[in-house]
Amino acid sequence: MKIPYHNAHVCKGIIFAGRSGQLHSFSAKDGSYVSTWKHPDAEKVSDAFKAIAQAEKVEVEKAETVKDDPSSTLQEDGDEPPAKRQKTAEAEDAGYAPTQSAPAEKSKGKDQAGKKKTQARGARSLVSKVPDRPLIAHITSTADGKHVVVITAHDKAIWVFEHDLAGNLKELSKRVMPKRPSSVVLSPDSQIICADKFGDVYAVPLIQSETWAPAPSRQVTSKPEANPLTVHSKRNLESLKSQLKQIELNKRDSPNTDGPAFEHTLLLGHVSMLTNVILGEQEGRRYVLTADRDEHVRVSRYIPQTHVIEAFCLGHKEFVNALTIPRSRNDILVSGGGDPNLFVWNWSSGKLLSKTDILSLAQRVFPTTSEVAVSQLESFDFPSDSGKVPFILAICENINAIFAWELTSENTLSHPSIIQLPGSPLHLTFNLEDESSPKVVVALDPGAEGATPSLNIYSFQLSEGTLATDTTSSVSESAAGESEDLVATETEVKALLYTVEHLRKKTGEAEEEVEKPAGASTEGQA
Structure with missing residues (x-):
């Protein structure tokens, strides 16, 4: 079977979609094919x-x-x-044949x-002898659309491209991070904020400086801005100690290496694997919100005060994998992961405002479902006669549906709706350039038979507060061609693209995480 499209991003009328190590671009207007960028390792696999x-x-x-x-x-x-x-x-x-x-x-x-x-x-x-299969793990772009950033998982690389606003890309840089990135977000000040599976968050400039160079004969360690004399709370002091201990562990583990040969700054660290990072803003001050496998959501101040922890959003019992802050309600955070509920927070104070059951909705699609693994949360504002109405959308691993709720002024999720899909959704993104007709682009897995296109565009309609799809279109499947690097068995596709449920800890694993020293890594996270 062919590897399906597994993530997408809309940028200035162009849909960028990842498929294994290939990045395709399409017109968001009619789904027509524009161009393809291939990871260099894709040819090696072929x-x-x-x-x-x-x-x-x-x-x-x-x-x-x-x-x-x-x-x-x-x-x-x-x-x-x-x-x-x-x-x-x-x-x-001679007549002497064996008897x-x-x-x-x-x-x-x-x-x-x-x-x-x-x-x-x-x-x-x-x-x-087959090299690791390249995988585009994340796609994002700057607000003006002139730069596209891509993360590839197998080589831990951040790629920056120049975009001509017509779907064509020009490669500007490739930077290999110390550990595999798990999530990235672009800041307004042209920084790539990258969280990795080791538990660290780095800031990397969008455009490399031509004058920057590491100091000779020293190790690049990116020490935090703070010191024990400038930290005034016990909680922040513990966080600072954890970061300093992590730096020492990095030195011990790789004493003869100089680290990445590009400008980078270590902002903060978790003891556990990081799963998501987003940015928030309140009263003109920016914040970094991070989620990890140990059920934590942390709110830290932005550069240069990332050592200061503003709040924790505590209450999850399972891993936290998905975060979203609605544009029209930037004081609200919705989080989800391995729990049967979505959590609604006032993130700046860490106060839990409400919970919403998502497991019961998943059971309407698959009655035998006993657990959910939320793979993505997104939010958008739907136009109405009374103004913009914020909606929260969620997808779960191996559940063929999109779940949607209205975020009310009472900070609850109401009017739940189920949008059933012909395959398992792997990623979704919005096309909101036409505010009167918001659309969502969904990358889904049609299964081994592949009867359904794997990249589809849905229009929304609102009826009595419930969100539903109106019309559907798809992009050209022929763009990917017949490359051997896109062919895989169903088992390989599952191992490559279905990774969220693996974040759930098995019996006995929680105790091991507790005993792990601050800053230590779990095996296989690199």
């Missing part, structure tokens, strides 16, 4: 699969030859040395079994 296909073809042809002419087995494969075959033939001509054929047959059987093992080892060797 070449490796071509080599495997050729090797399998040779093996099939060899097997067919043996089947048609069994006598060719010894001649082609050389199961016995030529001298031994000649002596055997001479003995048979017991069983040992010969047994030997032949061993030889055939040995050939099968050799072929199996050869196949495994070929597969092991």
